[in-house]
Amino acid sequence: MTTDTSPTSSTSLAELERRAKTHGARPAYGHDALISCDRLVRIFTTDGVEVQALQGLDLLVEEGELMALVGASGSGKSTLMNILAGLDEPTAGAAKVAGCDLLTMGAKERLRYRRDVVGFVWQQTARNLLPYLTAAQNVALPMQLRGRGRSRDRAARADALLTMLEVAHCRDRRPHQMSGGEQQRTAIAVALANSPSVLLADEPTGELDSATAEQIFEAFRTANEELGTTIVIVTHDQQVASEVRRTVAIRDGRTSSEVLRRTEVDATTGQESVVAREYAMLDRAGRLQLPAEYTQALGMEHRVMLELEQDHIGIWPDNTRD
Numbered sequence: 001m002t003t004d005t006s007p008t009s010s011t012s013l014a015e016l017e018r019r020a021k022t023h024g025a026r027p028a029y030g031h032d033a034l035i036s037c038d039r040l041v042r043i044f045t046t047d048g049v050e051v052q053a054l055q056g057l058d059l060l061v062e063e064g065e066l067m068a069l070v071g072a073s074g075s076g077k078s079t080l081m082n083i084l085a086g087l088d089e090p091t092a093g094a095a096k097v098a099g100c101d102l103l104t105m106g107a108k109e110r111l112r113y114r115r116d117v118v119g120f121v122w123q124q125t126a127r128n129l130l131p132y133l134t135a136a137q138n139v140a141l142p143m144q145l146r147g148r149g150r151s152r153d154r155a156a157r158a159d160a161l162l163t164m165l166e167v168a169h170c171r172d173r174r175p176h177q178m179s180g181g182e183q184q185r186t187a188i189a190v191a192l193a194n195s196p197s198v199l200l201a202d203e204p205t206g207e208l209d210s211a212t213a214e215q216i217f218e219a220f221r222t223a224n225e226e227l228g229t230t231i232v233i234v235t236h237d238q239q240v241a242s243e244v245r246r247t248v249a250i251r252d253g254r255t256s257s258e259v260l261r262r263t264e265v266d267a268t269t270g271q272e273s274v275v276a277r278e279y280a281m282l283d284r285a286g287r288l289q290l291p292a293e294y295t296q297a298l299g300m301e302h303r304v305m306l307e308l309e310q311d312h313i314g315i316w317p318d319n320t321r322d
């Protein structure tokens with residue numbers, strides 16, 4: 001590749017000034033996103049051994065999105081969720097959720113963040129609900145702890161949320177009297193009780209069969225559509241891609257690819273169909289993660305050749321190797 005981007009004598013000073021101005025006027029990365037992670041790093045050190053769980057992860061989530069994060073075991077999903085939940089702090093990088101800076105928050109702010117800005121649903125149903133409270137009492141509790149409203153108003157909101165999530169019949173039951181799916185739908189109601197900006201769910205269907213999991217995804221869709229809550233669901237289930245509009249894959253602590261689903265209308269027949277397209281992620285330094293099956297198929301290793309074409313960039317194996 002012989003692309004030369006250095007300023008040459010033919011580049012006028014005025015042109016360089018114009019480029020610098022355009023660059024300076026560009027809005028900051030993720031300025032209009034509800035969640036923005038910028039080159040996020042999390043290093044764990046155990047017995048002197050360092051594990052880089054997040055290795056410069058970039059992620060933007062817009063307000064009102066319902067999206068999924070997928071990835072193999074150990075790819076860094078839970079680490080990212082714990083940081084977004086305000087339960088863990090990143091080693092480096094930047095992370096903001098609804099205007100809150102997750103790196104500089106003090107203890108008091110962190111507590112307010114966890115109570116008001118984010119709601120969580122965990123995989124283990126026991127972690128989501130208190131066993132000695134009924135479904136309605138579980139949903140009312142976060143509102144009570146926040147000290148908002150009268151008891152009658154809190155009970156009315158709990159009822160409305162349970163009804164929306166189709167578990168009104170469980171209102172007077174304790175968790176052990178409900179099915180796993182009913183418990184998780186009640187857990188979503190609990191997480192929504194204080195109207196958080198973001199709902200985070202870490203493997204919420206991990207303990208459920210596929211039919212019940214489908215109902216849980218339906219409940220997330222209802223919450224997203226009716227309340228406009230931004231929802232991020234972590235799962236290792238690749239099937240989730242058919243349940244949400246955007247699925248981001250994490251590999252080795254970085255976002256590696258994204259699947260977008262959209263409805264397209266055939267211009268001639270007028271028929272609607274859902275089209276899913278996979279994209280590779282280009283990070284802010286211009287780095288691209290190529291899928292292993294592509295690079296292996298062409299024997300690409302270490303070095304590749306690039307060529308800039310009119311509307312695409314070509315990538316070829318290094319043909320100087322024997």
Ligand SMILES: Nc1ncnc2c1ncn2[C@@H]1O[C@H](COP(=O)(O)OP(=O)(O)OP(=O)(O)O)[C@@H](O)[C@H]1O
Pocket residue numbers: 044045046051052053071072073074075076077078079080236
């Ligand atoms: N508290 C910790 N101390 C040391 N290493 C950790 C800690 N938490 C996570 N790790 C390591 O960080 C890496 C990412 O772990 P993480 O739990 O985020 O992955 P995951 O994608 O959520 O995996 P799974 O799907 O199995 O839950 C792993 O190598 C893990 O061993």
